[in-house]
Amino acid sequence: EYMVPSYFVRLEKMPLSQNGKVDRKALTEPEGSINTSMEYVEPSCDEEHIMAEIWKKVLGLARVGINDDFFELGGDSIKAIQVVSLLAGEGLTIEVKDILVHRTISKVILNVDNIQRSNDYEQGFIQGSFGFTPVVKWFFSQRFNNPNYFNQSILLELKKYMDIQKLKMAFVKIIEHHDALRVNYSHDRDEFFFNNGEITKDFDIETFNIVGLPPQKQENELIKIGMELKSGFDIKDGLLIKAAIIHLEDNDKLLITIHHLAVDGVSWRIILEDLFAAYEAIENNREVIMPNKTASLMDWYEKLLSIKDSEKLILEKGFWKKYSDFKFEFPMDFDTKDWSIASRSLVKGYLDKEKTEKLLNDANKVYNTSVEELLVTAIAKTVKEWTELNEFVIEMENNGRNIEGINISRTVGWFTAIYPLKISINSADTGEQIKQIKESIREVPQNGVGYGILKYLTEADTEIDERMTELRFNYLGRFDKESDNDIFSYSHLKTGSETCLTNTMTAKLEINCMVINNMFEIEIFYNEKAYKEETMSDFRDRYLRNLENIISYTVGSDEVYFTPSDFETLDMNQEELDSLFE
Structure with missing residues (x-):
């Protein structure tokens, strides 16, 4: 629906550029005052005002009109989750997909029935037990030597003095409110x-003083402190969150x-x-x-069970079956x-703020893409250059919080969806590559959530593939004011491994991308006993070069290109679509 034009202008003929494409700059402007996605239209009703204020807050903007496109403003799926969460606090209940599909405030309000509803989720302490979700079954299927040490952590730079007693009180409030932090595993019952x-x-906050140590020794001591703190969990007993002040x-x-069983990327935004x-x-x-709380981990587990045998999931089996026989290996x-994790190393890379801003905004307008689709296109180009393979499979991670009929926008926990994505990259043309990757990602049902449900929650698919993943990719989105406020900001200092050194890697190459403080960052984890550091540094440099070329290519184009996923109601392939715009 969002692709349907709001205005039409009759032309004697279509102006063409030198290469035979439609010359958009030469198109006749409509007469009179009109409302377009480029013209600011202020909110009028209460719902529009509330939504506009929340979009401004989440996207860090001074002004948002009711016809402004969420993605063109720099939004993504994780930002959409944050919007839904804040709207719920104002008594407006929508789903993440409503923003992703309708994209503007006016169309969300127009197309969502019964937008104002009360929050009927339990607000007290959740009690009881529940079984394994797909990502938790994935965790236990890895058979880690030390499952108690598999964490996510953040180091914050304090901008002012924090009273430790008041900080403890704040953490107690966090632990009381977010039930996942109090979850434990029962080995006897095999449930949480x-x-x-x-x-x-x-709640105890340990303190450490490493003032006065030489820089290298201080760095080593910080890693030692970090690993000692991280290794102190027992998933069968005790809180799954710890904190320390380091002077x-x-x-x-x-x-x-926090132990990974209780947290993911979206959860960190909520907690901070x-x-x-x-x-x-x-x-x-x-x-x-x-x-207000949204659905609990128990609600989520029961929701997954309720849909695991649904017709929609059964129909997905054919889609995922094509991956089972596809075998390949990257060179080492x-x-x-x-x-083992003891052999894992890391190379990192960055884009400057100017290029990051283009990646988040203008680069996505030409092909109507998301940031993730451009990042995966750069991965595909880099892997093709590195391996000379035209087809391969990468494992994708996303937030997994997109099942209809349940709101977990403010629920802390591990909801990650992990699924395979087959990449076919046959053309040398950057534009065609973007189209291919965009369509490959969008043809995945339910953003990959169904894959885990079918693999881990249905009796028909109990066999677990024990081959190590060749490459896993995860775009964690943007971290802005959640990790940069008047009290603290994100610190890049190292605090040691997030998992026990005797645990086994879960992918030969693990690539995480994120935007922190308006700068794009890429992390590539690899086995130093399988790859030379210069090989991985070259891979990183190739990737950043390919990404910069994609940004330059898209930002430099004056045309707009469509793909079949832009017209969901039409049964049309790319060749047929192209013929309409020639």
Whole structure:
């Protein structure tokens, strides 16, 4: 629907450029005052005002009109989750897909029935037990030597002095509100349960002083402190969150580590936002008021069970079957049988703020793409150059929070969807490559959520493929004010491994991309016993070069190109679509 023109202008003939394409700059402008996606239209009704204010807050903008396109403003699926979460706090209930499909405030309100509903999810402490979700089954299928040490962590640079007692009180509020942080695993029953006995216990924040140490020794000590803190979990007993204050010369640091079973990328945004709000309220002697809870982990598990045998999931089996027999391997510098975390190394790379801004905005207009689609196109080009393969499979990760009929926009936990994506890259033309990758990603049903359900929750698909993933890719989205506010900001200092050194890697190459403080960042984890550092550095450099070329190519184009996924209601292939615009 969003592709249907709002205005039509009759022309004697279509102006063409030198290459025979439609010359958009020469098109006649419509007469009179009209509303287009480029013209600001202010909100009028209460719902529009609330949505516009929340879009402004999440996207960091001074002004948002009701016809402004969410993606052109820099939005993505994770930002959409944050919008849905904040709307729920204002009594407006929509789903993430409503934003992703309708894209403007006016069309969301026009197309969503019953937009104003009460939150009927349990607001007290969740009690009871629940089984394994797909990503948790994936976790246990890895048979880690030490499953207690598999974390996600963040190091925050404190911009001002934080009273440790008030900080403890803020963490207690976080733990009380977010039930996932109190979840434990019962080995006897092989299920998870909410350990609400932890609510009555004090939350301890350890303190460390490494002021005065030489720089290298200080760096080593910070890693040692980090790994000691991270290795202290027992998934069968106790909280799954820990924190420590580390005193350094320049300023203090706050290290927060959470077992991965209780957290994911979206969860971190929620936790950091709530930690800031809770501490600020306590510091100013105000009552800490948390936003309403959305669905619990138990609700989520029961929802997955309710759809695992649905007709929609059964129809997906044919789509995923084509991956089962596709086998390939990326080249390695050395053969090795040692895939322990102790052998894992990392190379990182960045785009400057100017290029990042283009990646998030203008680069996506020409082919109506998402940021993730351009990032995967750069991966495809790089792998093709590296391996000379035209077809291969990469494993994709996304937030997994997009099942209809349940709202988990403000639920802390691990909801990640992991699924294979087959890449075919036959053309040398950048534009054609973008189209191919865009369509490959969009033909995946339900953003890959169904793959995990079919693989891990249905009896018909119990066999687990134990081959190690060749390459896993994850775009974590943008971290803006959640990790940069008046109290703290993100720190790049190293705090040691996020998983036990005796655990096994889960992918030969693991690539994570994110935007932090308006700069694009890529991390490539690899086995130093399988790859030379220069090989991985070259891969990183090739990737960034390909990404920069894609950005330049798209930003430099004055034309717009469509693909079949832009017209979901039409049964039309790319060749037929191209013929309409010749």
